[in-house]
Amino acid sequence: MMRWLWIAVAAMYSVSIQAGLPAPKVEKITERVYALLGPVGLPDKKNQGYMVNSTVIIGEHGVILIDTGFNDEIGAHIKQVITTLTPKPVTHIINTHHHGDHSLGNSAFPGAQVLSTQKCKELLESDGYMWIDIIQNVLERKFPNTKLVPASDTFAAGSTTDRVIDGVKLRFIVPLGSHTPGDMMIVLLDEKTLIAGDIVVQNMAPSFRDAHVKHWIATLDQIAALDVKTIIPGHGPVMLPKQVPEMRKRMSDLYAAVEAGYKKGLTDSEIRKTLDLSEWRDMVSFEQLMGININRTFLEIEQDNF
Numbered sequence: 001m002m003r004w005l006w007i008a009v010a011a012m013y014s015v016s017i018q019a020g021l022p023a024p025k026v027e028k029i030t031e032r033v034y035a036l037l038g039p040v041g042l043p044d045k046k047n048q049g050y051m052v053n054s055t056v057i058i059g060e061h062g063v064i065l066i067d068t069g070f071n072d073e074i075g076a077h078i079k080q081v082i083t084t085l086t087p088k089p090v091t092h093i094i095n096t097h098h099h100g101d102h103s104l105g106n107s108a109f110p111g112a113q114v115l116s117t118q119k120c121k122e123l124l125e126s127d128g129y130m131w132i133d134i135i136q137n138v139l140e141r142k143f144p145n146t147k148l149v150p151a152s153d154t155f156a157a158g159s160t161t162d163r164v165i166d167g168v169k170l171r172f173i174v175p176l177g178s179h180t181p182g183d184m185m186i187v188l189l190d191e192k193t194l195i196a197g198d199i200v201v202q203n204m205a206p207s208f209r210d211a212h213v214k215h216w217i218a219t220l221d222q223i224a225a226l227d228v229k230t231i232i233p234g235h236g237p238v239m240l241p242k243q244v245p246e247m248r249k250r251m252s253d254l255y256a257a258v259e260a261g262y263k264k265g266l267t268d269s270e271i272r273k274t275l276d277l278s279e280w281r282d283m284v285s286f287e288q289l290m291g292i293n294i295n296r297t298f299l300e301i302e303q304d305n306f
């Protein structure tokens, strides 16, 4: 009797954990491509760490999943959402970069082949445990089943590679390190859709913590020249290519203003007081991210002028 009661309680507990995760907004891009839009924001107890966009591409025999969530539970949650779209299993995972919210859910898909840039693989191997610590600290519980699953199939710096995977034509573009040194962008050639990772974000402040801002601005120019009609950003709603120049302008204006302050001999906190941040202020996580962003921009300019 006690044993059955315990099983019933355990079952309820696992259901309630799944139920605690917010549902993504599922946006159909084409018959076989869906964007799973997670909540927009930094990880917290309310979103349970689920705050990333994923892309589901249904191939002939299986699913190609781009970006997998911050831990194995979120990966399992995404997997469950995929079962409402197709009975096919996830056979391939692509990580746009190594940050935990995009890569730690890989552990929920044993047997899937993982693809990323070579640099992303190296960064996941060196920094992945720090990202597990970050999510464990935010949620104040352990995720013993969240393991690092780096790519077995990697793309070299500066490369552009066309590949057909399970009947889907993909172009893998490795830009100059922008949001991180290990970024990758993926174009679905038949769908004219770009999956940009966090190089493009909408409504949320971009994070510069591992960024190279000048390269990032150049990559946004590269995106503007791509033949695509839809962009799935790393965070925020699905975008049109014509929205990218707005993000580019905000970033280049910020860079120019920080550089002007640097050339006047100001410190980064003095520069911050001179900046017009009105175009950033309404973004989710502005308060948490902009101090770091300005500091990172300052350090980059200092290094380039050394």
Ligand SMILES: [Zn+2]
Pocket (backbone or CB within 6 Å): 097, 099, 179, 198, 207
């Ligand atoms: Zn990121």
